[in-house]
Amino acid sequence: MRLRLPAERPTEPPTGYKIAHPVLSQDGTRAGFTGVSLGGPLPYAVLDDASCVYGLRHRPPARRCDCGFHCVHDRAAAEALLCTAEHRAAVLLEVSVLGAYIRFERGFRYARQRVRTVTAGPCGCGAGAVALADAGWGRPGWRVLAPACAGCLRGRPSVSLAGFARLAGQGLRVVAGAGAPGAPPGPSAGLTSATEPGVPELAAEAALLQARLDWFQSQLARLGDRGAGGAGQG
Template identity: 80%
Template sequence: MKLRLPEERPTEPPTGYKIAHPVLSQDGARAGFTGVSLGGALPYGVLADASCVYGLRHRAPHRRCDCGFHCVHDRTVAEALLCTAEHRTAVLLEVSVLGRYLRFERGFRYARQRVRTATVGPCACGTVAAALADAGWGRPGWRALVPSCAGCLRGRTSLSLAGFARLAGEGLRVVAGSGALLPAGDLGPHSGPGGLGVPELTAEAALLQARLDWFQAQLARLGGHGGGAGPQV
C-alpha cells in the first residue's frame, strides 16, 4: 500500500525565506531577482510562476523532478547561507508560497511566489547600503546588482533601494541591513513628491551627491590634461 501525506489547505499562504541576487534589465526598465543555485539562469519578478528548468513539459513542482521555486521555513537558515563567500552579496527574501507546493522538513518546493520583502546587506566596505549597484556580472539581458554605499558607487549603474522597489513593483519592500524600511508606495503624512518619504529622499540625495563628486573628480582629471581647453560635457 502506498502511503500519502495529507493534503494541506492553508487559510493563508505559507511564508518562506530564500536568498537571491537582485538584477536590473539591460534597458533599465525592469527589476527582479535571480537564484543562487538551481534555476539561477532564469531571472524572475516579484510575482512569478515557476517552470521546469530542464525544459520538461510538466507543471512545477513535479514530484519526480527538482523544478519549482525553493525556500526554507526558518529565516535564520536562509541568513546562514549569506555567510558563504559566493553568497555574500545576495539579498534575503521573504516570500509568500502560492499555488501548489510540496512540504519538506526544512522548506517548500512550490509553483508560484510573491516576494514581499528583500533585506539588503552592507556594502563591501562595511557601510550600510544606500543603493544596489552594477556587480560586474549578470545573465543575458540582465545586470546583477550588489549592495553599495554612496561613497563606493564611483559612476556605476545603480538604483537606490527605494528606486529598486518601485521598479520591481507589486508592493515589494526593500530593507537596508540596518533595518531602515524603504517601501515602494506611499509613506504617509511625511511623504514627499511621488510618494517618497524622508528615508528615500535622504538616500536619493546621498546618491546624487556621490555621483556629483565622481563627475567633478573626472572633470578635474580631464581638465588637467586639456592643454588649456575646457572639458566638453
C-alpha cells in the same frame, strides 16, 4: 500500498525565506531576481510562476523533478547562507508560497511566489547599503546588482533601494539591513521604500543620473567622430 501525506489547505499563504541576487534589465526599466542555485539562469519577477529548468512539459513542482521555486521555513537558516563567500552579495527575500507546494523538513518547493520584502545586507566595505549597484556580472539582458553604500558607488550603474522597489512593483518593500560589526553605521539603516528619500538615497540617485549622463555624452562623442569621419571619406 504507498501512504500519502494529507493535503494541506491553509487559510493564508505560507511564508518562506530564501536568498537571491537582485537584477536590473539592460534598459533599466525592469527589476527582478536571479537564484543562487538550480534556477540561476532564469530571472524572475516579484510575482511569478516557476518553470522547469530542464525544459520538461510538466507543472512545477513535479514530484520526480527538482523544478519549482525553493525556500526554507526559518529566516535564520536563509541568513546563514549569506555567510558563504559566493553568496555574500546576495539579498534576503521574504516570500509568500502560492499555488501547489511540496513541504519538506526544512522548506517548500512550490509553483508560484510573491516576494514581499527584500533585505539588503551591508556594502562590501561593511557600511549600510543605500543603493543596489552593478556587481560586475550578469545574465543575458540582465545586470546583477549588489548592496552598496554612498561612498562606494563611484559612478557605477546603480538604483536606490526605493527605486528598485518601484521598478519591481507589486508593493515590494526593500529594507537596508545593519552594517557589518565594527563598520560605520549606514545612515539609511532600516530605510524602506515607503519612507521619504533622505540625503544618502538622493546621493545614490544622483550618482545613477551622473553615470547615465556620462554614457550619453560618450555616445554623442562617438557619433560625432563617426560623422566627421564619414564627411572626410566622401
